[in-house]
Amino acid sequence: MDMPKFLVVDDHPLFREALSNSIRQAFVGAVVLESGTLERSVELIGAHSELDMVLLDLNLPGSSGFGGLLTLRTQFPKLPIVVVSGSDDRRIVSEALSYGAVGFIPKSAPTATLKSAILEVIAGGVFLPADYHGIGNDDQDAESGENDVAKQLTSLSPQQFRVLKMLGEGKLNKQIAYELDVGETTIKAHVSAILRKLKVHSRTQAVIKARSIEFESVMRQGED
Numbered sequence: 144m145d146m147p148k149f150l151v152v153d154d155h156p157l158f159r160e161a162l163s164n165s166i167r168q169a170f171v172g173a174v175v176l177e178s179g180t181l182e183r184s185v186e187l188i189g190a191h192s193e194l195d196m197v198l199l200d201l202n203l204p205g206s207s208g209f210g211g212l213l214t215l216r217t218q219f220p221k222l223p224i225v226v227v228s229g230s231d232d233r234r235i236v237s238e239a240l241s242y243g244a245v246g247f248i249p250k251s252a253p254t255a256t257l258k259s260a261i262l263e264v265i266a267g268g269v270f271l272p273a274d275y276h277g278i279g280n281d282d283q284d285a286e287s288g289e290n291d292v293a294k295q296l297t298s299l300s301p302q303q304f305r306v307l308k309m310l311g312e313g314k315l316n317k318q319i320a321y322e323l324d325v326g327e328t329t330i331k332a333h334v335s336a337i338l339r340k341l342k343v344h345s346r347t348q349a350v351i352k353a354r355s356i357e358f359e360s361v362m363r364q365g366e367d
Contacts, residue, residue, distance in 0.1 A: 147195035147265060148174040152184045152211075153227070154203050158250065162198065162227065162257075169258035180204050181211045188219055196264060197224045198248070201239075209242050213296060216243040217304045223264050231272050241293040246270035292352060295341050303340075306333045311350045 149166055153159040156179065163175045176191065178184040181203050188194060203211045215224055225246035226239045236247045246264045248257060249272055260270035299307065302323070309319045316334070320327040334346065343349050 146170060146172045146174065147261070148176070148191065148193055150176045150178060150184065150187055150191070150194055150197045152178045152181075152197060152203065153200040154179045155200075158200075165254045165257050166198075166261070169254055169261070181206045181214060184211075184215065185218065188215070188222065194222060196261065197222060198227050199224055199244075201226060201228055201235075209238060209293075212239060212242050212244060214304070216297060217299060218301045225260065225264055225270070231274075236271065238293065240269070240271075243297060247272060296353060298340050299337065303333050303337050306330060307337055307349060307353055310334070310337075310346050311353060 147170060151159055151163050153162065159177050159179065163177055166175050167173055176187055178187055188197070197215060199212060199215065201209065201211060212224065212226065223245045224243065225248060226244045227248045227250060228235065229250045231249045239247055246260050246269060248260050248270065263270040305323065306319055309322065316327050316330045320330045337349055338344065341349050341352050343352055
């Protein structure tokens with residue numbers, strides 16, 4: 144096959160370099176781009192439409208929980224994203240999949256596993272940790288509700304998702320319109336669509352619902 148082109152996203156320079164080197168070792172001649180922030184990642188993806196895959200750490204500056212994954216998934220829906228995490232908690236794995244990740248690789252995985260994962264995803268499959276068996280019965284009700292929120296959020300268009308993030312920052316419609324360089328009427332239409340898709344009745348409820356998907360306390364366990 145042609146040598147793939149990757150983007151490695153992690154805010155820890157040493158791990159980012161180690162992962163990039165592992166990819167180059169597994170795929171001699173592969174092109175590997177690197178980013179330490181979500182904003183830079185968006186720029187690089189926009190500038191390199193030929194990317195084959197993004198390998199994404201969940202904990203990034205300016206993003207918590209699954210915010211980074213959701214941002215990239217919403218803006219670049221066709222680009223395969225594989226989560227590389229220091230924690231392989233089953234709920235984190237399951238939630239990452241619900242947001243559209245096509246693989247989940249523990250940071251402790253050897254190069255051979257990394258290569259197998261990449262080949263699996265390139266072939267159109269989904270790669271999961273060998274010991275992943277899904278969620279248990281005690282978690283199913285909670286997981287179902289979380290997945291519902293995930294589906295609702297991923298139904299938002301890229302522009303609607305940007306508006307929702309700005310609502311979470313406490314910005315008014317006119318401020319959002321100014322920053323996005325559109326009319327205030329357009330923002331009002333986006334807000335109405337957001338409320339409808341999230342099945343809520345106010346801006347505050349929409350923000351609270353969006354924040355409910357961030358499992359920061361869970362994700363701190365095992366992250367380096």
